[in-house]
Amino acid sequence: MSKRNYSPNGLKRNTLHKADMQKDKQPKSITPGTKQTRATTTGRKKPALLKPYSKIKSKTDNVWRILAHIGSGGFGDVYKCELEGCSSDEFFAMKTESHTAKMARLRIELQILEEITAYCIRKQCPHHFCNLMDSGNTLDFFWIVMTLIGPSLQTIRKILHKQFSKTTTLKMSLQILDALKILHDVGFIHRDLKPGNVCVGVPPGDDHVLYLLDFGISRRIYRSAKSRELRKERKKVPFFGTRKFCTRACHLELDQGRKDDVETWIYTTLDLLHNDKGLPWANCFSDPAKVLEKKLALFENPSKELHTCVPQQFCTIIEYVRKLNFEDEVDYAFIETEIHNIAKERNLNLKDKFDWKGRLEELIKDNEASKHNRKKEKDEDKGEETLMMERLQQKLKNNKIADEHQNDRTFSKDDYISEGNKHKDTETRKLRKKHQTKGALNSESTTKKNVLDERNF
Missing domain, CATH: 3.30.200.20 (Phosphorylase Kinase; domain 1)
Incomplete structure (x- = not known):
């Protein structure tokens, strides 16, 4: 090389x-x-x-x-x-x-x-x-x-035709957190974590291991590959992420750090826990301002915003992440302990097999054989792309695209009308103006430099 x-x-x-x-x-x-x-x-x-x-x-x-x-x-x-x-x-x-x-x-x-x-x-x-x-x-x-790896967690959930079990969800969350820990230690943040970017290995021998992929909008967090000195926090950053899973900082066009990857890990885990009740904004993707409002509310009062199907320990994790600043390291051991506490409290054995273990190959073949499923997945996969520099107040050129297609999509800026044009989301702009301070995310950083160069990842 x-x-x-x-x-x-x-x-x-x-x-x-x-x-x-x-x-x-x-x-x-x-x-x-x-x-x-x-x-x-x-x-x-x-x-x-x-x-x-x-x-x-x-x-x-x-x-x-x-x-x-x-x-x-x-x-x-x-x-x-x-x-x-x-x-x-x-x-x-x-x-x-x-x-x-x-x-x-x-x-x-x-x-x-x-x-x-x-x-x-x-x-x-x-x-x-x-x-x-x-x-x-x-x-x-x-x-x-x-x-070569196997299908994504998003795809597996579709072909299983059911919610993941609690045991499988907790096992997945621990492996994804372990992957983030490695990525951060190497010196990068992902910025686009979601079920569609986590895959299983090739069945039958490797489908018990989860793989993190798609580093298209990842960014180096240190000044260089050899340095362990953190880069300065930028005051304003274009929107890079997926509306359903991106962080509050991403919505507010603030710089993202390691804590923000953990925030997307929270959203990803909640979504895997239940794809309808896990995330409070699961049914309002057509309103970007509402999504941001729900995320801000979740971090203000998690016990009030989370559905009863979500274990109480996630409130503790959310409150911990809320206190982190841009430059802070993450206590992964603390989060892992909370996940193990959920398993212990509910008598779940984290050594049990994943829901798909031993039958993933058969499920994939059955799914591929169904023309109806292929057509349905083709439509739903439009929601699997990532929003690039999308300001959340831009509209889709094709207004007929359903909310389902926008929910976890990462769009290119070419798919949207630019922020400077007529079409603007007034509510989103108001929310961003109101919360676009470090205090909004409990950050006490006083960084004044504004270095905006996404080519320098």
């Missing part, structure tokens, strides 16, 4: 050494060299999908053979692939990003995976992240290859 050039202000986008950049300009694709494109629902052009059995050659002479298109996201496409000449039946995932992408984030994901892999090997800790296998360029896109 090529070396990276770190600046004092953090890793800048595409910061390869000059020699590596020259190599990267030489496409190694075995696929046809003509630049074919396809139209998207947003009107933007993307590279045409790779055909089955297309081949991509890396700088290290690895040849990756495309087997199937798995899915598409805000930053590119994902394919199932295999290493040519490998005798084993091991499969991998290739993620691609067009060279014309307005926000080149896949190289950032590459850097994060490299640092996490090195950290987990050095610390010999549980690996809740994909292993990076290879990377390179074609004429049309940059690509990385990583270990």
Whole structure:
């Protein structure tokens, strides 16, 4: 893997050494060299999908053979692939990003995976992240290859056709928190944690392990990869996140720290606990101001806002997170203890199997065989993208999209009318103006500098 050039202000986008950049300009694709494109629902052009059995050659002479298109996201496409000449039946995932992408984030994901892999090997800790296998360029896109994993928790919940059990939810929450602890210790915050960005391993052997993925809007929290000095808190930051799960700071366009990842962990756990009653704002996604109001109210009085199905210990966790400032470290052990207290109080055995253990393969096959389910999931998956620099007062161009499609979507700014145009959410602006102070989130920081450069992640 090529070396990276770190600046004092953090890793800048595409910061390869000059020699590596020259190599990267030489496409190694075995696929046809003509630049074919396809139209998207947003009107933007993307590279045409790779055909089955297309081949991509890396700088290290690895040849990756495309087997199937798995899915598409805000930053590119994902394919199932295999290493040519490998005798084993091991499969991998290739993620691609067009060279014309307005926000080149896949190289950032590459850097994060490299640092996490090195950290987990050095610390010999549980690996809740994909292993990076290879990377390179074609004429049309940059690509990385990583270990193939199973479906997301969002997908599993759909194909189970029921709520997760309390035991499974608590087990999932502990693994996700462990992944966040590792990510923060390496030096990054995720900023887009949600059930759709947590997957299980490939069944049957690895489906008891959860994997955190999609680091497209992650950010380095230290000044550089080698420094443990925190970056200065910024006064104003564009909206980067998913409306359903993003933090109060994200709504208010304030800088996010490690405490904010834990806040999204709370929302994710509550949603996994019950997808209708877990989150107080589960049925008001069409009103961004209402979502923000509900989140602020939850942290002011959690016992009043939470449904009775939510264990009381989550009130304690919420009150703890409310007291954290931007620069504070998180006491993960305290949160883990509260989760174990829930299990002890309710006589739950956290060594029990996950709800899907031993039958996930069968459930996936049944789900794929149903055309009706495929169509339904296609519609619901519109809610799985992430809102980029969306100010919460912008409207969808297509007003016919249902609330269900907006609930946990991470939109591109191109999907929306800009903040400076006529369409503004007056209530959201009022709430933001009222609460856009450090005091609103119990932060006592007096940082005055406003450094807004999302390219420097």
